[in-house]
Amino acid sequence: MxxxxxxxxxxxxxxxxxxxxxxxxxxxxxxxxxxxxxxxxxxxxxxxxxxxxxxxxxxxxxxxxxxxxxxxGESRLRNTASSVLARSLSDRDICQGIATMQGRTLASVEREVRGDRNALGVAYVREKVSGTVLGIDIETTGTAPERGYIINVGWELMDLTSTAVPRDGEAHFFGLPENPYKETGVPLENIHHISWSDIEGKPLFREDRELQARLLDLMTSHPIMAHNAAFEDSWFMMHLEGYAEARREGKIVVIDSRDICRRLDGEVVSLPRESAPAALENWARRRGTLAENEAERHQGLEDTDLMLRTVQAEFNRKSMFAA
Incomplete structure (x- = not known):
């Protein structure tokens, strides 16, 4: 078509x-x-x-x-691939994220990388990083933005310094249509532990225009950072009013902390692929931001906080902060 x-x-x-x-x-x-x-x-x-x-x-x-x-019925579509979910950010997006954190132009980073993805790791540490990022994480009813719903969003701001503490955190829950979910239950509840009682009576994310406007304002004021950011990017494209337009106009910059992990953490390439070494939970354990006996919460605010502290730990290991 x-x-x-x-x-x-x-x-x-x-x-x-x-x-x-x-x-x-x-x-x-x-x-x-x-x-x-x-x-x-x-x-x-x-x-x-x-x-x-x-x-x-x-x-x-x-x-x-x-x-x-x-x-x-959600169960009939569970194993059907999404038509719009991106698997990763583009090289241009990665370069833009590096440029934004380092106060450089996109063109300067792209010239340095010259299309060689192996050079991205060097680009990350070429200059010191500074500024403020908006960490964000969402919980959804599936992997397909064109079929499912956003039911939880959590975010925090963090200054890119060696000792900064994530701040101004917020967590919001959103509803689902009563038919069929009140009877069938919340999809993926076994992962995010969000039950019908947590979201009953709350507006759908698509209908909460006041919160959407606040979120878009934050996203156009600070670069956003998420783990496997292509997931959040794809969902916000389909669900957040004005996001796709602002993204195309260059008003929203997206930074993928999973890409940071893969480029900067030398242990990733030496660990078995099936162990998911770049998963947030595993990366956080290696960096000491998550104890061995703890598990990732799989809820927006908690995972955002863990991600930001883990990125900070990785940047400190590489002496990447300007201050």
Whole structure:
């Protein structure tokens, strides 16, 4: 499906009662068509191929798809790959994150790296880092932003100094549609331990526009840092009003602490891949920010705090701070 076909699909008259009443096969066919359109539109937006449409079209199509997936059933889609979840940040994004922390231009870092990903580790330590970052982590009902929901967001600010303490932390929980989740329960509860009682009566993240506005203001004021930041980036693209637009305009800078771990922690390459050495929990244990008998909480604020303190410990080991 090309961009125009995807737009034609998004703008076409949609009658949910007809789709939902057609049974599983009709709903599944519609889901596949909708997600193909989403994939085409997100790709066109990210690549700057087409500026004839606003990203609100994509978010609304995501909302439509989410309701359809609820009707199909989360369990039926659990092993179906997402059409819009990015696996990693682009090299340009990584270079921009380095440049922002070091007070340099993107062009200067890209010239230094020259397309060689192996040179990124050197670029991280080329100059001292400073400034303030917004650490953030989300908990969701799955891995596909076009199907699932954000149910928890936690964030903190931290100055990039050797002794800074994360500050101004906040944690917020968000609801799910009563049908079907009040009966079926919260997906992935075994991981994030968020139950229906934690979110009952709370607004959906997509509907909490006041909090979204606050969050977007923070994100455009400070570079954001997350572990496996492509995950948060993909979810905010689909769920946070104005995020995709600000991101494309260069008003939001995303820094991936998992990439920092992989580039700076020499132990990562020597440990078995199946041990997930770059996972936050394992990295934090190696850096002493998480005790051996402790486990990662898998909730937004707690994981954000752990990430920021672990990044600080890694930067201290490499003497990367300006002050």
């Amino acid at each position: 090309n961009t125009q076909q995807a737009l034609d699909y998004a703008y076409a008259f949609y009658i949910p009662e007809f789709i939902f009443g057609g049974g599983y096969e009709v709903m599944e066919a519609e889901r596949q068509k909708g997600e193909e359109a989403l994939k085409a539109l997100v790709a066109a937006w990210n690549e700057g191929q087409d500026t004839s449409f606003g990203f609100d079209v994509v978010r609304e199509l995501g909302d439509r798809n989410r309701a359809l997936c609820d009707a199909i």
